Amino acid sequence: MKQHVICKRIADEAVAALIEEVQLTPKPGLVDTENNGAHHDLSLTKMQNSAHSLHNTFYQMAMLSFDRQPTVEIREQFGAIGRYGEKEMFAVTENSNTHKGAIWSIGLLCSAIARRQGQVLFPQVFNDAAELANLPDQYIPKSKTNGSKVKENYGIPGAREEAQQAFPHIQKFSLPAFLQAAQRMSLRDAKLHTLLVLIANLNDTCLLHRGGLEGLEFAKQEAKKLLTNFSISNMKKLDELYIKHWLSPGGSADLLAATLFVINMSDKLKRGAQHGKVELHVSGKSSGY
Numbered sequence: 001m002k003q004h005v006i007c008k009r010i011a012d013e014a015v016a017a018l019i020e021e022v023q024l025t026p027k028p029g030l031v032d033t034e035n036n037g038a039h040h041d042l043s044l045t046k047m048q049n050s051a052h053s054l055h056n057t058f059y060q061m062a063m064l065s066f067d068r069q070p071t072v073e074i075r076e077q078f079g080a081i082g083r084y085g086e087k088e089m090f091a092v093t094e095n096s097n098t099h100k101g102a103i104w105s106i107g108l109l110c111s112a113i114a115r116r117q118g119q120v121l122f123p124q125v126f127n128d129a130a131e132l133a134n135l136p137d138q139y140i141p142k143s144k145t146n147g148s149k150v151k152e153n154y155g156i157p158g159a160r161e162e163a164q165q166a167f168p169h170i171q172k173f174s175l176p177a178f179l180q181a182a183q184r185m186s187l188r189d190a191k192l193h194t195l196l197v198l199i200a201n202l203n204d205t206c207l208l209h210r211g212g213l214e215g216l217e218f219a220k221q222e223a224k225k226l227l228t229n230f231s232i233s234n235m236k237k238l239d240e241l242y243i244k245h246w247l248s249p250g251g252s253a254d255l256l257a258a259t260l261f262v263i264n265m266s267d268k269l270k271r272g273a274q275h276g277k278v279e280l281h282v283s284g285k286s287s288g289y
């Protein structure tokens with residue numbers, strides 16, 4: 001019963017983080033409540049339907065890892081659940097890729113949190129996720145993806161490596177950026193600021209696939225400029241600019257959702273525990289952030 005309650009809560013929060021990300025507005029080149037960014041085949045409704053369709057995937061990933069050390073068998077079962085989740089996502093989105101990166105990144109974090117029975121410890125949660133990501137899965141299809149093609153062409157790490165290296169862009173950039181920004185601006189602005197920090201620093205294979213090295217560099221530089229001159233009207237201008245150049249930072253959007261997920265898990269559990277509503281053990285954040 002305890003396992004089900006904790007895993008359901010993990011899946012609830014994972015889906016909530018995906019919804020929180022897509023509803024955040026105005027985001028550059030991405031789907032939000034104002035427009036569909038640089039995407040012909042996506043919409044807010046599609047993204048939200050996709051997020052809800054993944055609840056069972058995240059729940060199963062958490063149940064699989066609950067209070068268990070990762071093994072090759074667990075890694076292979078994790079991959080099978082993820083591939084089934086991808087099928088469900090493609091079924092509700094009429095074959096659009098809405099959350100493939102998130103199934104991987106947030107799925108690993110769901111497993112990591114479940115492994116510690118709901119505890120969110122920093123940076124252990126990222127190291128635990130990396131431990132699972134580094135195990136082999138002999139059933140991964142050999143087919144080429146947008147990410148694998150650009151990684152081959154440019155020799156740049158992507159979503160797989162980000163997780164295998166314990167999410168360096170969350171640890172070094174988005175988590176500290178969000179915690180600092182939240183002290184001095186509104187929650188919405190802090191999330192937008194965090195997204196810009198990710199775009200400015202991540203080698204997002206979506207940007208590379210769309211615009212090559214030049215497009216990636218352009219998107220990074222424009223995000224960096226806005227960090228020193230942040231305002232909502234400038235965010236809207238950046239959105240127009242990315243749409244004009246048909247650039248979409250989908251990987252950064254996934255990592256923003258992953259960041260919000262771990263923050264919300266630790267905060268909500270902590271608040272719930274204080275009010276005696278949640279029976280989960282919650283540990284504090286390390287002083288490193």
Ligand SMILES: CC(C)(COP(=O)(O)OP(=O)(O)OC[C@H]1O[C@@H](n2cnc3c(N)ncnc32)[C@H](O[C@H]2O[C@H](COP(=O)(O)OP(=O)(O)OP(=O)(O)O)[C@@H](O)[C@H]2O)[C@@H]1O)[C@@H](O)C(=O)NCCC(=O)NCCS
Binds near residue numbers: 097100
């Ligand atoms: C390890 C996998 C994630 C596969 O990685 P790979 O690089 O081989 O595959 P891609 O299919 O390209 O997906 C990677 C997605 O990860 C996001 N991402 C990109 N860069 C980074 C980064 N540096 N760090 C973290 N995350 C990153 C990104 O996801 C978002 O963008 C998606 C839209 O992408 P795409 O379809 O390419 O976009 P469009 O430009 O719109 O396409 P066109 O229509 O123009 O062609 C969106 O879904 C966001 O989520 C990348 O897309 C993992 O999936 C894996 O192991 N796969 C093998 C199968 C498997 O076992 N699956 C189960 C895993 S649990």
Ligand SMILES: Nc1ncnc2[nH]cnc12
Binds near residue numbers: 251
């Ligand atoms: N809001 C968004 N728009 C487009 N692609 C995405 N991938 C993840 N979130 C996205």
